[in-house]
Amino acid sequence: MTEKQKMLAGEMYNPSDPELMKERHRVRLLFHKFNSLSEEHMEERNKVLYEIFEGAGENLFVEPPFHCDYGSNIKVGHNVFMNFNCCILDVATVIIGDNCMFAPHVQIYTATHPIEYKLRNSGKEYAKPITIGNNVWIGGGAIICPGVTLGNNTVVAAGAVVTKSFPDNVVIGGNPAKVIKSINNN
Template identity: 80%
Template sequence: MTEKQKMLAGEMYNPSDPELIKERQTVRLLFQEFNSLNENQAEKRNTILYKIFKNADENLYVEPPFHCDYGSNIIAGKNLFMNFNCCILDVAKVTIGDNCMFGPHVQIYTATHPLEFKSRNSGKEYALPITIGNNVWIGGNATICPGVTLGNNVVVGSGAVVTKSFPDDVVIAGNPAKIIKTINNN
């Protein structure tokens, strides 16, 4: 297996692999250009945005600055809005449903490291996919950790640290996040 195949399979891989370095450099050039453009250059920003988000559906809107690892591992549904300073470490697949909103400084991290220091000091890492359902609103400064799945219609409170998965129709908040309310979406 190549290092990229290992990475996408959730196995330990070497992030210093030349193929992976090249992919990260390519997307960094794109988001650096995207982040440098002003609002009068909306068409050009949008073109670059869809080069970063190769697997995005229609009506994608991201306020700069934005950062990610690869971009190609992000699958975005229709009507995704991300506010300022969002970061997605998409070492594994990040699936985002339709009609989602992210507040400023939302952080989505698929990348993780071994707990044992000898393995961690090897420089190798691995990642766990993240899935975000439809109609999810993630408040500012929230962090979504590796391996999390959020159901449909979830609201994540500002500053929450989401370390585990949650079902549909709940409001979650805190560190670590917990259910604070159910939502009646009937």
């Protein structure tokens, strides 16, 4: 397996692999361009945005600055809004459903490292995918950790650290996040 195949399969891989470094460099050039374009250049900014998020749904709006690892591992639905300073470490797949809103400083991390120091010091890492359902609102400064799935209609409180998955129709918050209440969406 190539290092990229290992990475996408959730196995330990070497992030210094030349192919992976090239892909990260490509997207860094794109989001640097995106982040530097003013609102006077919205058409060009949107074009660059859809180069970062190939195949994204309609009505994607991202406030710069934005940062990610690859871009190509992020699957975005329709009507998605990401506010200032969103960072998505998309070493594994990140799926974002329709009608999602991210407040400022939302962090989504698929990348992780071994807890055993000898293995961690080797420089190798791995990742776990993240899935965000439809109609999800993530509050400012929230962190979504590797391997998390957020159900449809979930609301994540500002500052929450989400370390495990949650079902549909709940408000979650805290560190680590827990269910604060259920939502009646009938």
